[in-house]
Amino acid sequence: MKRIALTILLALMPALAATLAAAQSYDDVVEAQILPGWRLPNGDHMAALHLKLAPGWKTYWRSPGDAGIPPQFDWGGAQNMAAIGVYWPAPVVFWQSGMRSVGYKDSVILPLKIRVKTPGRDARLGGVIDIGICKDVCLPHRIRVSAELSAGQTKPDPAIAAAMADVPFGASDAGVTHVACRITPRADGMGLRVAIDMPPGTGREETVIEAADPNLWIADPETGWQGGQLIAETRVTHMSGGAFALDRSGLRITVLGGRMPVDIRGCAG
Structure with missing residues (x-):
């Protein structure tokens, strides 16, 4: 069953990613950064994960279909944060070799709504994200991100606002x-x-x-x-x-x- 194979793949992703990295680096395929965003009037903070993909490559949505690899987020490097919610802009359906996958190509901004423990203080967003990337073959890939989130920044980021407008x-x-x-x-x-x-x-x-x-x-x-x-x-x-x-x-x-x-x-x- 495809689902069982996918479960095994997810369990092995860290080791597999390390093995693949030793053979060939795919860091030039994905550029990842945190857009620091702005502090909301209620004390929450809006930020975003921005992924830029090399031409011809794609990555996957939260439910990637039988042929995809779902993203996994580990925000272990976060500070002054109580909870982090991910918003998913509408993805695209891809067909390859008769199999369907769901995801993004070129570039995607995933808005992040963060509940801050102490609203009047700065926060830090950091962690490890395991994603799937695909061109002719599909591979697991690990990225690390971090950014300071200023409590004094209250001006909305138009790029994040545009990504929110693309949510279904x-x-x-x-x-x-x-x-x-x-x-x-x-x-x-x-x-x-x-x-x-x-x-x-x-x-x-x-x-x-x-x-x-x-x-x-x-x-x-x-x-x-x-x-x-x-x-x-x-x-x-x-x-x-x-x-x-x-x-x-x-x-x-x-x-x-x-x-x-x-x-x-x-x-x-």
């Missing part, structure tokens, strides 16, 4: 009126059919479906319009191969390739 719309803002999920038993897990009532799209829509339980694997859906609804059909299995329950309210459905990207949380039975 919520369901109500996109005109979604109803989402229904139908589950059917299968010998190899569960079948899942999602029917979305929303304004007509482009006919090029792709969907990504994520479960709240990280042990569940959801295959890349088959997506298309039927009777005025956007339909996504897929298969769900548990990493253990055993029986499981699927919480419909914990499903997250992202619609890409349409007139606007849409982020839908939960669905009815």
Whole structure:
């Protein structure tokens, strides 16, 4: 199963990255920096991770598809921070050798909303990020970043603001009126059919479906319009191969390739 292979790859990423680095450096493929951003009136801080990729290379979204490697963040070098949230601008769907992946090419800015422990004081954002990079082959790559975040900087960064504007719309803002999920038993897990009532799209829509339980694997859906609804059909299995329950309210459905990207949380039975 592709998902099991991906899990093993993630577990081996640090050692594999070190081995690859010894053979060939890929530091010139990815340039990473922290945009220090600005302090918000409520004491939180907006910053961002800016990744610049060499021509022809891409990296992956939070849910990269069967052919991708999900990013892993370790903010162990952070100071005066209580929590860090990552915002994900709408990605692009890639097809290569008949397999789908979801991610970014050229450049991406990932906004970071930081809850500061002591709002009136400066903070430091630092850590290690493991990402996948892909051109003709796909490889794990480790980057290290750090930056000082000044409490006195209150002017917004237009680049971060633009990236926030690219985050998918919520369901109500996109005109979604109803989402229904139908589950059917299968010998190899569960079948899942999602029917979305929303304004007509482009006919090029792709969907990504994520479960709240990280042990569940959801295959890349088959997506298309039927009777005025956007339909996504897929298969769900548990990493253990055993029986499981699927919480419909914990499903997250992202619609890409349409007139606007849409982020839908939960669905009815």
